Amino acid sequence: MIRVLDLGSNSFIVLVLDGEKVLFEKVYEVGLKSLMKDQEKAFEIAKQTLSKALNESNFSCPTYAFGTSVFRENPDFFHSLVKEFGIIGYILSEEEEAMYSYMSIDPNFEMDITVVDLGGGSLEIVRKNTFKSYPLGTHVLNSLFDLTLPGAKDFEKAVFYVKEQISQDLGKVYTVGGSFVAIAAFKKGRWDLKSLDGETITQKDVLNVFEKVKNKSLEEIKSMQIIPQGRERTLVAGLVVAFVICELSKEVIVSTKGYRHAVARMLEKTGRLTQPWRARGDLNSRPPDPQSGALSS
DSSP: OEEEEEEOSSEEEEEEEETTEEEEEEEEEOOGGGGTTSHHHHHHHHHHHHHHHHHHTOOSSOEEEEEOHHHHHOHHHHHHHHHHHTOEEEEOOHHHHHHHHHHHHOTTSOSOOEEEEEOSSOEEEEETTEEEEESOOHHHHHHHSOOOTTTOTTHHHHHHHHHHHOOSOOEEEEEESHHHHHHHHHHHTSOOHHHHTTOBOOHHHHHHHHHHHTTSOHHHHHHHTSSOTTGGGSHHHHHHHHHHHHHTEEEEEEOSOOHHHHHHHHHHHHSSOOOHHHHTTGGGOOOOOTTGGGTTO
């Protein structure tokens, strides 16, 4: 049994895995990327959120915390946070985040797919032998455009901006990240990770969600009780990216897993993180990140 804490720019997610069985998985919205101008306040909110997550997932098992985009920019913040709770912590590089996200869908690198991982700070587009990271996370888009509800007056302008940066044919796509899950949740009428995993979404679904929410206040969206509280702040930015991804894709399938599932399986099985894509000769095997020995020895 193992507990993995996926600490991201938008949310903290706890996964407790026993073999292939998920014992506990829950999303805690935190919106850390937008709070980092006041790091003292951000730290208190992060600490409260993590404390709640740990208390609610109170299993006696090894626990590991992983940080992504917002913590790559603020490593001292991350290490201070995990030190508060005595947890082993590791900040994933862009490459590791992208490839473990890919492995959560295709662990043996056998499928002809693209994995799209959208977080608060970045967007990763990943194939089994390549990846690219874009500064198109939901909090980044919120800082560049007026996507505030009601109104979201810059929706079309933001779509054009994302299209300028991403134009390749993506083929069959699996999406990772709460923004895509939110679209599936609106389609189904409820947020349930198990039932939403594998749901397909289209541009029409994206526009249907936008039509449902564009004239509503954040409080009205909260009262709908479809998405976790806090997710409403990044909802429209997620719709912007999803609209473009759907346009460039043959089929878009929502995954509720994410990199945490790949690293949890690996750590439970072997007690260490490896980088199998490098062993396969993929990504031209760039030199390891200097910090990568933390969990790989």
